[in-house]
Amino acid sequence: xxxxxxxxxxxxxxxxxxxxxxxxxxxxxxxxxxxxxxxxxxxxxxxxxxxxxxxxxxxxxxxxxxxxxxxxxxxxxxxxxxxxxxxxxxxxxxxxxxxxxxxxxxxxxxxxxxxxxxxxxxxxxxxxxxxxxxxxxxxxxxxxxxxxxxxxxxxxxxxxxxxxxxxxxxxxxxxxxxxxxxxxxxxxxxxxxxxxxxxxxxxxxxxxxxxxxxxxxxxxxxxxxxxxxxxxxxxxxxxxxxxxxxxxxxxxxxxxxxxxxxxxxxxxxxxxxxxxxxxxxxxxxxxxxxxxxxxxxxxxxxxxxxxxxxxxxxxxxxxxxxxxxxxxxxxxxxxxxxxxxxxxxxxxxxxxxxxxxxxxxxxxxxxxxxxxxxxxxxxxxxxxxxxxxxxxxxxxxxxxxxxxxxxxxxxxxxxxxxxxxxxxxxxxxxxxxxxxxxxxxxxxxxxxxxxxxxxxxxxxxxxxxxxxxxxxxxxxxxxxxxxxxxxxxxxxxxxxxxxxxxxxxxxxxxxxxxxxxxxxxxxxxxxxxxxxxxxxxxxxxxxxxxxxxxxxxxxxxxxxxxxxxxxxxxxxxxxxxxxxxxxxxx
Numbered sequence: 121x122x123x124x125x126x127x128x129x130x131x132x133x134x135x136x137x138x139x140x141x142x143x144x145x146x147x148x149x150x151x152x153x154x155x156x157x158x159x160x161x162x163x164x165x166x167x168x169x170x171x172x173x174x175x176x177x178x179x180x181x182x183x184x185x186x187x188x189x190x191x192x193x194x195x196x197x198x199x200x201x202x203x204x205x206x207x208x209x210x211x212x213x214x215x216x217x218x219x220x221x222x223x224x225x226x227x228x229x230x231x232x233x234x235x236x237x238x239x240x241x242x243x244x245x246x247x248x249x250x251x252x253x254x255x256x257x258x259x260x261x262x263x264x265x266x267x268x269x270x271x272x273x274x275x276x277x278x279x280x281x282x283x284x285x286x287x288x289x290x291x292x293x294x295x296x297x298x299x300x301x302x303x304x305x306x307x308x309x310x311x312x313x314x315x316x317x318x319x320x321x322x323x324x325x326x327x328x329x330x331x332x333x334x335x336x337x338x339x340x341x342x343x344x345x346x347x348x349x350x351x352x353x354x355x356x357x358x359x360x361x362x363x364x365x366x367x368x369x370x371x372x373x374x375x376x377x378x379x380x381x382x383x384x385x386x387x388x389x390x391x392x393x394x395x396x397x398x399x400x401x402x403x404x405x406x407x408x409x410x411x412x413x414x415x416x417x418x419x420x421x422x423x424x425x426x427x428x429x430x431x432x433x434x435x436x437x438x439x440x441x442x443x444x445x446x447x448x449x450x451x452x453x454x455x456x457x458x459x460x461x462x463x464x465x466x467x468x469x470x471x472x473x474x475x476x477x478x479x480x481x482x483x484x485x486x487x488x489x490x491x492x493x494x495x496x497x498x499x500x501x502x503x504x505x506x507x508x509x510x511x512x513x514x515x516x517x518x519x520x521x522x523x524x525x526x527x528x529x530x531x532x533x534x535x536x537x538x539x540x541x542x543x544x545x546x547x548x549x550x551x552x553x554x555x556x557x558x559x560x561x562x563x564x565x566x567x568x569x570x571x572x573x574x575x576x577x578x579x580x581x582x583x584x585x586x587x588x589x590x591x592x593x594x595x596x597x598x599x600x601x602x603x604x605x606x607x608x609x610x611x612x613x614x615x616x617x618x619x620x621x622x623x624x625x626x627x628x629x630x631x632x633x634x635x636x637x638x639x640x641x642x643x644x645x646x647x648x649x650x651x652x653x654x655x656x657x658x659x660x661x662x663x664x665x666x667x668x669x670x671x672x673x674x675x676x677x678x679x680x681x682x683x684x685x686x687x688x689x690x691x692x693x694x695x696x697x698x699x700x701x702x703x704x705x706x
Contacts, residue, residue, distance in 0.1 A: 124306040125287065126197050126278040129348040133157030136351060139325075142186045143355040145366050150186035150356075156193075163194035163261070164277065165268025170225055170247050170259075174199035174280070177289065179223035179245075181205040181214070181232045183358040184330045184343075187251040187261060191227045192334075192344060196287060197278040203289040203301070204335040207232065208677025214239035216298055220533055221289055225249060233258060283307040289532050290337045290484045293682035301532030302337075302484045309341070311525030312489050313349040315508045319492040320454035320478060323350045326373030329366060331357035336684050337488040338458060342376050361618075364388065367448035375455050378685060379462035379587065380597075382477065386469045387594035387619065389443060407439035411472035419468050419500045440473050449475055454495065456480050458488075459684060461564055461583045463591035464501050465657075479503045481564055485541065485548050486510075487526035491562050502561040512562060513547075519568055520554045521547040570689060572603045578661045582689075585609060588657050589664065593650025595619045595643060598674050598681065600692055601664070602700055610703035611667040612696055613647060614674050635671035643669070666703040670696075 132141075136153025143149050151159060172178060178195040180202060182188045188204075195202045203221045205214055214235060218226075222244040228236045230253035237248055237258070251261045287306045291299040317323055323346065330343030347354050355370050357363055363381075377385075393404045414432040417424040424432065444450035457467070458480040470477045481503035482490035491512065493504030506512040510524035523546045530538040541549050553565040565571075566581035573579055582601035589599045589611065597616035603609040620637055623629075627642060637643055647669055655663040674680040680692050693700065 123283045124196075124278075124281040124285065125309065125345060125348050126281050126306075129160075129193060129197075130157070130278065132348060132351045139351075140353045141347070142189050143353060143370075144186065145355060145357050145359070145362060147355075147369060151189075153351075156189070159190045159265070160193045160197060161274050162265040162268060163190050164197045164274055165272040166264035166266070167191075167194055167198060167200070167225060168272055168277070169267045169269060170264065172198055172200050172225055174277075175286075176200045176225075177203060177221050177223040179203050179205060179218065179221060179226040180334070181207065181209075181226065181228040181236055182251065182334070183207060183229065184334065184339075184356040185229075185251070185358055186356060187227075187229075188334055188356075189344060189354070191251075191261075192340075193348070197274065197281070199277065199281045199285055201286050201289055201303075203291065204333070204340070206293070206333055206335045206677060206683040208675070208683055209235075211235050211239050213299075215243070217291055217301075218243040218245060220298075220301055221291075222533075227251065227261070229253070281306065283310065286529065288340065290340070291335065292484050293684045293686065300534055300537055303529040303532050304337075304484075304487055305529060308487045308526050308528065309345050310349075311509055312341075312487055312507060313346060316346075316489065316492070318508060319494045319504070320374075320456065321495050322453055323352060323374050325351050325353075326453060327353050327355065327370055328372050328374050329355050329357055329363070329370060331360055331363050331366075332378075333683060336459075337484045338376060341488050342374070346374075364447075368446060369448065371448045371451045373451055373453045375449065375452060376480075377455075377457060378459045379457055379466070380590070380685065382457055382462060382466050382470065383590055383594065384616075384618065385447065385449075386466055388447070389469075389473055390594070391622070392443060392446065404439050407435035408472065410435035411440050411474070412469070415468045415471035418471055419464070436474055443473055444475065454478065456492070458482070460686070461566075461587050463587040465588075465591050467500055481552075481562065482526075483548075483550060485528045486522050486524075486550075487528070490522055490526065493561075499557075499561045502557075502563045504562065505560045506562075512556070512560070514554060514556055515549075517568075518553045518555065518565065520550045520552045520562070520564075522550060523547045572601065572609070573605070574603050574609075574661065575605060575607050576661070580609070580662050585611075585654075585658060585662050585664065588654040589613075589650065592653035592657075593646055595623065595646045596650060598687070600687055600689070602693075602703065606704060608665045608704075609662060610700070611651075611664045612692070612699065613667055613669045614672065615643070615669065617673055634673055638669045638671045668699050668703060670699070 133153050138152045140149040141153040141156040142151045192202050225247050227249045229251050248258045250258050254260050283306050286303050289301040291301050332339035343354050357366050396404045410431040413428050455477045457477050467477050478493040480492045482488045491504045491506050513521050551568050553568050555563045566583050585601040586599045590596050598614045600612045651664050677683045
């Protein structure tokens with residue numbers, strides 16, 4: 121067994137040769153495996169010449185681009201740690217990360233250089249490097265690649281890296297307080313890569329997309345570490361708005377998405393079916409209906425009758441397989457939803473068009489993946505069972521505790537907050553509340569501190585309500601369920617910008633500004649109908665009685681959302697206090 125990810129990377133370089141390792145979004149190859157390996161050698165030698173040593177920290181603030189892979193892998197081969205900075209971070213946030221992580225070198229690009237240089241003042245940063253522009257006081261990546269010593273002992277450097285060495289710092293986005301730097305070792309990640317195919321299927325020599333922020337562990341897991349282990353080709357998508365188009369070109373074999381994207385994919389399929397005219401439209405709607413009957417039977421765990429089985433087979437052959445091909449989701453070995461709860465109806469819809477989405481659960485502190493719904497024996501509505509080598513138990517109050525090889529070493533330079541979450545027996549106290557059946561399948565209820573308790577004493581999960589609402593209405597981008605210490609549930613709603621743009625196009629609206637379109641009758645009708653659909657799936661006490669559609673979009677990294685799209689509930693409650701109070705005065 122190899123000691124570190126470096127050894128796996130070097131094996132892929134040797135075996136991969138001229139096979140593409142990193143592709144650009146336009147389909148061109150940035151690096152073959154041989155070129156990737158040669159580039160990492162040069163960057164590692166250059167970083168060493170800049171004084172980067174084993175145990176030092178290298179920070180990166182980059183979009184999803186080929187240079188990220190080079191620098192991250194080069195630092196790893198030096199036994200250094202990397203930390204990626206969210207592109208949406210403001211100068212004070214970046215400065216905090218630099219003060220806590222203490223990087224010696226920062227690698228960035230032209231659009232972020234001003235922020236990086238300002239944040240680096242008075243910190244441990246000795247050199248800023250730009251991958252795309254030369255300015256005073258900043259080296260280019262080409263400079264770094266040419267400044268290395270010819271006698272730098274690259275092989276000796278990476279061969280000295282061990283399984284228990286820290287690989288990366290992942291800063292949790294945090295809904296309150298400063299982010300915490302999760303120290304993850306090579307062993308943490310390897311412990312998951314070594315067993316993940318037992319649950320999701322084969323991943324070797326496949327294709328993935330890198331489109332989420334690299335500051336988010338799941339993207340690093342999928343777009344950097346798994347490719348090193350399995351020899352996967354990565355396509356970088358620097359602009360998330362182009363993701364659907366890139367999907368249709370790349371046809372990934374392994375695809376992981378947050379629930380919001382699965383909601384968008386469902387809306388796109390429904391639009392594809394709806395826009396087909398005449399007999400073709402009738403055939404498409406029949407096929408989707410046949411697929412839905414099959415999916416409902418699978419989710420319910422019952423056998424499909426012979427007539428419906430034949431209909432589903434014909435529907436797939438004539439229509440649904442073509443839809444999967446158009447989406448670029450026709451060659452999937454595994455599809456996963458994670459980072460937040462997903463409404464089961466969306467998983468059922470994906471099944472209807474022939475895509476089996478496995479829900480997973482984890483957190484940065486447990487190396488991103490703790491449980492996965494196993495491909496061979498899924499239980500829909502759960503997040504599956506623990507990875508081999510991982511223990512999951514419930515505390516007396518239902519809090520989920522995790523112990524195993526994927527558990528972080530500690531929070532970087534933060535012993536007090538480490539002690540709050542990691543106990544002396546090695547259990548991570550996740551803060552999530554769940555239930556578990558006798559076969560070990562875990563169901564997530566909600567965050568321990570976010571449960572709603574209304575004035576009648578009823579405990580409710582806001583994420584369950586929010587998920588039902590978003591699944592019911594494609595126009596909704598973000599929904600916040602309100603109701604703690606209140607008599608009933610209300611909701612603040614923001615619209616999805618892509619869905620709004622499509623609505624404006626189909627209705628021929630010249631002005632699609634969100635502050636104007638929230639009052640459009642079509643929007644009001646769609647939201648009202650969506651709430652009715654969601655309420656039909658919720659218990660009486662969970663049902664949304666009043667709501668407000670806000671005339672603005674919420675962006676990741678803003679006041680309302682973390683960079684990973686988690687709700688900042690306390691700031692929302694404060695910022696929109698007047699609107700919330702008004703919902704209880706009707």
